Amino acid sequence: GNSVTQMEGPVTLSEEAFLTINCTYTATGYPSLFWYVQYPGEGLQLLLKATKADDKGSNKGFEATYRKETTSFHLEKGSVQVSDSAVYFCALNPADKLIFGTGTRLQVFP
Amino acid sequence: KAGVTQTPRYLIKTRGQQVTLSCSPISGHRSVSWYQQTPGQGLQFLFEYFSETQRNKGNFPGRFSGRQFSNSRSEMNVSTLELGDSALYLCASSLTTTNTEAFFGQGTRLTVV
Numbered sequence: 440g441n442s443v444t445q446m447e448g449p450v451t452l453s454e455e456a457f458l459t460i461n462c463t464y465t466a467t468g469y470p471s472l473f474w475y476v477q478y479p480g481e482g483l484q485l486l487l488k489a490t491k492a493d494d495k496g497s498n499k500g501f502e503a504t505y506r507k508e509t510t511s512f513h514l515e516k517g518s519v520q521v522s523d524s525a526v527y528f529c530a531l532n533p534a535d536k537l538i539f540g541t542g543t544r545l546q547v548f549p
Numbered sequence: 550k551a552g553v554t555q556t557p558r559y560l561i562k563t564r565g566q567q568v569t570l571s572c573s574p575i576s577g578h579r580s581v582s583w584y585q586q587t588p589g590q591g592l593q594f595l596f597e598y599f600s601e602t603q604r605n606k607g608n609f610p611g612r613f614s615g616r617q618f619s620n621s622r623s624e625m626n627v628s629t630l631e632l633g634d635s636a637l638y639l640c641a642s643s644l645t646t647t648n649t650e651a652f653f654g655q656g657t658r659l660t661v662v
Binding site for chain 2: 475480481482483484485488528534536537538539540541542
């Protein structure tokens with residue numbers, strides 16, 4: 440079946456620290472992969488995406504590379520800010536729907 | 550251009566009642582999907598509509614239903630509400646059915662008491 444596994448949170452970092460949030464997936468076929476972010480009281484915002492193996496998605500300093508050999512799509516940022524505090528969801532779309540991971544809460548302190 | 554609009558933002562209902570939630574997609578988008586978000590189950594797919602037809606359905610009981618109108622606006626209905634239906638209901642719109650880029654609304658927070 441299709442599924443997404445994310446590292447459990449919360450991830451607590453100081454401002455300007457390096458961020459990695461791990462995401463691995465199981466899928467049939469070749470789905471697109473996504474990272475969504477949810478700020479408190481809000482819906483989901485698309486952060487970045489990759490549509491095929493070895494693609495790198497990037498946005499707002501965040502990056503993730505579609506690794507077919509390790510079935511991974513880890514999210515990274517070189518220097519986090521307090522404003523990055525949110526919940527991050529990894530997702531894939533094997534068909535006409537999105538399958539999400541459980542989400543990872545990121546807390547960044549000054 | 551305007552984003553995805555969901556109304557109302559908050560609802561409080563009593564067990565046994567029914568509720569209707571509304572979603573207006575981004576102009577030009579013909580696909581609307583619905584998701585339920587709870588602390589215990591996370592984000593779960595409810596159903597997807599494209600050009601007024603339900604294209605895909607998640608694993609939810611028949612109390613959950615939806616429809617899409619000719620202007621692509623969508624509604625979802627939950628009948629005979631249960632306490633466990635308390636959740637954030639999110640609507641997402643896409644240009645096509647493949648959800649290659651889905652844009653989400655802010656959600657409707659439903660509380661069943």
